[in-house]
Structure formats: C-alpha cells, structure tokens
Amino acid sequence: MKHCYQLLLLFAVLSGYAQNSKEYDLYVTDTVVNYTGKKVKAIAINGSIPAPTLHFTEGDTAVIRVHNKMHHETSIHWHGLLLPNEQDGVPYLTTAPIKGMSTHTYKFPIKQSGTYWYHSHTMLQEQIGMYGAFIIHKKQEPELPEYTMLLSDWTDANPHEIERSLHKANDWYAIKKGATQNYAEAIGKGHFLTKFTNEWKRMHAMDVSDVYYEHFFVNGKQEDHAPQFKPGEKVRVRIINGSASTYFWLNYAGGKITVVASDGMDVQPVAVDRFIVGVSETYDVIVTIPDKDTAFELVATAEDRTGQASLWLGNGVKQLQQPLPKLKYFEGMKMMNDMMTVGGNMKDMGMNMSLQQMDMNTVMYPEITGKEKDKKTASMAMEGHHHQETGNTDIVTLNYAMLKSPVKTNLPDGPVRTLHFELTGNMNRYVWTLNNKTISESDKVLIKKGENIRIVVTNNSMMRHPMHLHGHFFRILNGQGDYAPLKNVLDIMPMETDTIEFHASEEYGNWYFHCHILYHMMAGMGRIFTYENSPPNPQIPDPEMALKMVYNDDRRYYFSAEVGLESNGSDGEMRLENTRNFFDVEWRLGFNKNTGYETEAHFGRYLDKNQYLSVYTGFDFRYHNSLEREENLFGQASTQNQRAVACIGLIYQLPWLINADVRLDHEGKARLQFVRKDIPVTERVRLWGSWNTDFEYSVGSRYILTKYWSLSAHYDSDMGMGGGIVLTY
C-alpha cells in the first residue's frame, strides 16, 4: 500500500514537471578515429567524441533516448545526478544494459544545478569516447559568459590490452614515458641507494599514473579556441575531467583562477594559481581575459606531465603558460622509501595527512622545489645560456581544506553510523581493493533511509584515488564546520585519511561507491551501498544473475606469456591469473637429447594482503640424459634426469623482489629456488637470474625492442649458453 502511495506521488511529481520536459536522442555508434596517423576503433555518440553537451534547467524533466546502434551492449551513467536508482545507468546493478541495436529511454526529474557529465559504465567503453558534458543551469543564473572544457585522455592502444598489460606489470608504458627509473639513471643522478632501497622494500618503479597516453584533449581536440570572449570579461569555465585515468593540473596564463564550484556544487570563491582535477571531478572557475588582442592559455597538464591540452580564451596573440617541467622521479622514490615499511605498509610518520594539504609529490615538482641537479643541467649552467632556474614556492595550489560551501550543509538529524574503508592495492599485480577485498569478494553495505553514514577513508596504497559515490552528495569534513563543501568525488592521496558523510536520502536501490580510475574500478576497487528493503527493480528481472554479471568484472582472468626462442632451446612461461589465483605452465625445451626437456605446471593462490605469499600445487615432468649430479643440497638423490612428480609449494617474495619458492614432491624430494626477474639496468636492458638447491642456475639479459619483442641471451646450467628473441605478451 505504501509503495502504491509513493508511486502515486511520483506520478504527481512527474506530471507536474511534464510541461518542462526536455528531450534528447543519443545515437551510439562504433566508429574509427585517426588522431595520430593510425586508425583506431572508438565509440561516438551522435557522431562525435566527446558526446554532445546536454543542457538542462533545474526543474526540467530529462527524457533521453539512447539508441544503441552497435552490436554489443552499452550503458550510460549520469555522473553526479540525484535520480531514482533505476535511472542511474550502472548496467545489471541499477539499470538494464542497453543491448545491441536497441533503444533505452531514461526519464528523470532534474532536481539540482551545476556542472556534471555522463559516460558509459560498461567495461572500458569510457576510454574510447563515451563521455559528454551534462550542464544544468539554475533557474535564475547570474549572466556570465561561459564555456565548457571537457578533458580526456587518448591512447591508440586497445583498452583491454592496456588492462592486461597493467595486470602483468609490463613496463612498456614506463619506457614510452621515460619513467622506468632504472639503475643506470639512478647512478647518474646519485640515487643508486634510493633505487636499491626502493626495490629492497619490494617496490617496482612507481609513477603518478599507470597508462601512457598519446594525446590529451579539451573537447576532443589538443587545442580548443574560444575567441568570442572580450577583453576585461570574466568567463565561467566549466571544467570536467572525463578521462579514464588521468589527473590534470590546471594553469592559466592570464593570472589567478577563481574556483567557484566543484562537482556541481557552489563553493565560496577562492583564488588560486593552480589546482588539480581528479579523474571524474568537475570544477567551475572564473577567469578574466586581462588584455586586448591577446588569447590566454588555460592549460591542462597530465599529472605525469607527458602531455597537455589547451583552451585559448580570447582573440589575438596567444599568451602561453609556462609548461610544467618533468617530474623528479627519484625524489618521489626517496619519499616513498621513507613512507613504506619493509612489511609493505604506508606510514605517515605522525603527520595526520588529509585533504590534499600536504602533497608529498611536491618533492617531485621542479617548479616548486627547484630543478633536478643532474649532469645535463650542470653543463647547461656552465654554458651560461640559462640562468639557474630555481623553484617558486609562492604558487598557491588549491586543496580540499580551502573549499567552503556558501550555505550550511549540515545533515538532517538521524542515526549516525561510521564505516572505515582502507584503500589497498598491489601495484605489481594491479590488484585494487577496499579493506583488501574487491567488490565481488565483499558483501553489499546495507543502509537505511534516513541514516547518516560517515565514512573514514584511509589510503594505504601508493597511488591517489578519486572515490566517487553514485546518487548522493557527501560532505567533506574539512574544518569548515557547518559549511563543509558538498562533493561526489573525493580525491585521496597516499597516506591521507579523510572523513566524509552523507545522508541516506534515497528510497531504495543499489548505489556504487568506487574509485573512478577506470582500470582500478574494473579491478574491483569499490563497494555497493544497498538500501534495506528495496523493492524489486523492474529493470533487473533476474537479480542473482545480474549481480553475478557485476561481480564478473573483477573476477576476470588475464593471460600473459613469455616465450623465448634461443640457440640453446626454448624457455617459456604462460600464466593465467586473477585477483587471487594463478595457473602457470613453464617449460625448457632443448634441441637435442642431451639437453632434454622440462615442464612444470602449477595452480596457486595468493594468501596475504600484500600478495608476497602464495601456495601452489602442480606437477613437474622432465627428461635429460647428460646430467651427473647425484644429490641435491639436502642430500637427497637427484631425480633431475628423469622426473614425473606431483608437488606442492610455497612462494614468498623476499626484499629486493626475489621470489623464494620452496616445494616438496610426492616422492618426498624438496627443492628451494630463488628467482629475480627484470632488474631494470637501463631503460631497455633487464637482467635476471635464478638458482635452486638441485644446483641448477641460470642468468640472462633481455633488451626490449618493442612492447612484445626483446633480444635475449642467457646461460643455463643444463642447457648452456644461448641467444635469441623473446616474445612477451
């Protein structure tokens, strides 16, 4: 009966809005783009990337028909919007997926105003073009000329291939970015010990972002022009970060930037020199066109500083903004070393970090802490062509503590419940979790309407994460008391602890809370908030099956292989792994009877939260006829010449990234083996070595030619010296 009443009410509300109904038709099509001279598959909406900007006025009813003209399914999520759960657009969780060659109609009242956006919530479609701006105007808005600046990142690589490479920790992207942070470079910069300590603490080279992008875009272009603005005019720029995994620094060549809103909600104006826009965040800013006959550059620089995209405001000579210099990776590494325990935990040294106030990455910013002192700059200074550029410590950078709502934002009275989320992850295997559990490994978080949910978020991972809550705004408790700002994305830096709170104001449904870095979300970094006693969702006819579909995203297995073809035989390994499990097959095939063959296969599982420890079971077949060792290190008779055993074992990653592998076979024979892979000697040279208690050993090196191919040479105690090529997939 109660539901009936609610329905009636809903109808009444809807019909009340009906006269302001605003309709859009979105046609989603497969397309081919060419940004870099290479044709690549992408997805366009109404023929464009980004998707068209949708404009509404508060009080409208949005009617949006999405026509899926592709042969595979899609979805659209309205980012930051307050709407009934079934309109939220998360396929299988809140809304029916839009099947190929079908149309889905969204209809919801617009109850808010500000800068928002929309994007696909299906797999990795957001990376290849499915994002657009969603602008809601206030009923009475102060007249200010405005412009929308939608930022995005572009790569020619297939996003599924990117995802696979990330899970394999392939460092090809680091090579492309010049960010391998290898030993030769470390020595050149006097940072050998820094690098060694870093690896000792079991860390691979870290970067501020994971993926190499060919281009960064403003509204789909590397440079966008808005010449219509007059000198002296104040312009509202609505900045939306619609990228898949890139944070952007914003700088303006015309002086200060006044921030007036974030994530759609107004804040008291605050003037800054620059600010960072997290993935999926939006900021409204006001900038002034200060001079005549000049266009001023509003420039968005990728956080890893591999590229930028510009918006020119005004008309005339283009006033450039000084580009941000390259990051000082080894300073960052040194800082990480200090913060990381050997046990793999982050410690903040009692600094109580929060709200982006202490950006530890500042040690890497040459514009603030001065240029890196390496041989190159030293020689440049000697030539006398450049003054020694020193850092500028007067740059005002926005942080969350500076955001203040213009109105009180206190939550309505209600019972308060506090949840603790620790952001956790394993960079080496690209596992991203909350409290060490992925979405599929954890239960839904049940909430009740009217409750106030307070979430204490601690980032114990090595990367920053933009945590996004669907369908609700939360307050960031940032010391502004009653005037805490409202947002729907919280960027949280490593080692920070932030507290947010929201009122459970919806009636029903499942609401996602997840990291908005696309590849982190797909790895399972999130939770689902579910209202207790939600009615069945007509769009999800089979909830159990649907939930399985949601969970499947982070249960997927990734395949990788390394196949060597060398003059002394073929070595190789193939792996299939997901968050916790792995299957692998290794082989060594000689070209003649003497060198024989060996093959081992394992099924294993990672046990601890840092994934240093795993157990496995498997078998080992081998045949040689030339080896003459009689005993292993433990005094057991050697079976190296002929072996067909089942075994169980345990692998533990030691400091300096050495894997210790101890196993026992069904004949009672024990073996302990140490392996270190991929020591980054120079940008493209990797060394590796292994030794075991059967007195087998091998050392080798690899020169990386392309993402997939390397030249290799190695010496193996059984097979001797060899050289050839290696395929790394």
Place this chain on the structure above:
Amino acid sequence: MKTLRNIAMAVAMAFVFTSCEAQIKNPKTETVKVYGNCEMCKKTIEKAANEKGIVKADWNVDTDMLTLTYDQTKTNTDAILKKVAYAGYDSETFRAPDDAYKNLPECCQYDRPAKVSAIAENHDSHKGHDMPAAETNQNSPLFNPVYTAYFSIKDALIKSDGKTASAKASELLKVIATAPMDKMKTEQHTLWMKIQNSLKTDAGHIAETTDVKHQRDHFASLSENLYALAKTTTNDAPYYYQKCPMYDNGKGAHWLSKENTIKNPYYGSAMLSCGSTVETLK
C-alpha cells in the same frame, strides 16, 4: 617476382632517403617576425626551432625576421613558433610565458611588444596583469618590507639555500632599521619596541652565516616574533601560521606563510610538506 621487385624498390628508396638526409622533404618556406636582440638570441631561437631533417631556421639579428624551411607534412609554423615562445621569444602568433622571458640572459631581454590591459581602462589603480591583484591589498603596508624580506628568507630556507637566506637577512636588517615607527598604532609600537632587538639579533645571525642549520635556529625565534607582530595587523590576504612538529628533537617550530599549503623551511626538500597550519591570520 613481384615481391622481389618490391624489395628492390624499397632498397633503392632507402638509398635515396639516406643520401639526402640533410635535405628537408615537402619543403615550405615562410618568414615570420620573432622579437629578439642579439647574436645570443639568434642562437637560442634557432636552437628552439631547428629539428633535424624537419625544420631549418635562420633568424636575422637586424630585421628580427625568422626564415623557416620545414617539412609541411610533419609540422607547421605555429608549432615551431610555439617552441620558440617556450624558449622566451615573442612572435606575432605567440607571446612567451613571462617566466621563460625572465629566464633569458640580460642581454637577450628584448623590448617586448606592449600588452594593452583591458582592466586598466576600468580600474585606474591596476597596471597590466603582471601585478597580481592580491598584492595591492596585502598585509598592512606598514610592515610589508619586513614580511617581504622574511618570506624571502623562508623561501631560501625551504630550498636549503644558505647564501640567499643570508643575503635576504641583510635586507631584513635594513628594513627593520628603517621601519616607520611614527605610523604605528600604539599597540604595534609597544610590541615593536619589545621585539625590535631580538628581530635584529636573529636577522643578524642569519645574515652572518651561510650555515643553514644555524640559520634555521634563528629563523625559529624570528618567526615567533613576526607572528606576534602579524597578529596586531589586519589584512585581506591571510597569513598562515604553520608548525613543524619535528624540529629540534620534537619541540617543534613555527613559521608564517602566505599560502595554506605546507612548505616546511626547517628541513629542506626532504620534509617539504611536513607540518600543518595552526592558525590563519586575517
């Protein structure tokens, strides 16, 4: 057979390409104005524009004209002029970032084409955008020179630059001596008389050494006194009173800053962002 011919073609082509490597293909030549002064400018401009096999640039010192020959399938005039602007040189298309211009050697600091400020027409008090709007309403102008010098010392200490800290401390000594006591309010005057000597002592110590450790000890007490002084003034742009909890074996030390972001002057870049704002002075 066809493949063979293709291979032969490819080899022949490769030959042709390598033999004329120095030449620019699909050439287009354009002459554009680039502002500059001297021979040294010429070197910098051409270095910024040149790209092997793609761009050949020649800048004329007398006419300020840059002649570009480039491969039009690979680049364009705008892209080249952008690089020149990043090196510090204005053209008709791009105006160099102010920082890049300032970093040019003195002899190269050519007269820039003037900008016409749009704001100056509306507000007479502003002259161009080079002056940040915030600066005009700064902290009580009376003590401006003192705080300007103080912030310079702080910035030098952030970079562990003892030499600059020492030089800036000498400046601070000078402005302390010439502080206009007649314009101070009563309470400011009383306070000034109280702290004047210790200000001088601390500034003097910082000035007479380049040992950053010693300078930081005095900077700690200098900061305490200037904090007390800052409390007696009102300002539109806030000063932030910030604390490093670790300094002096955990006793802690404070400093003043114009921004809320922490840049710790007590440990240099190692602990740059360690600390917190304890008070905002407005």
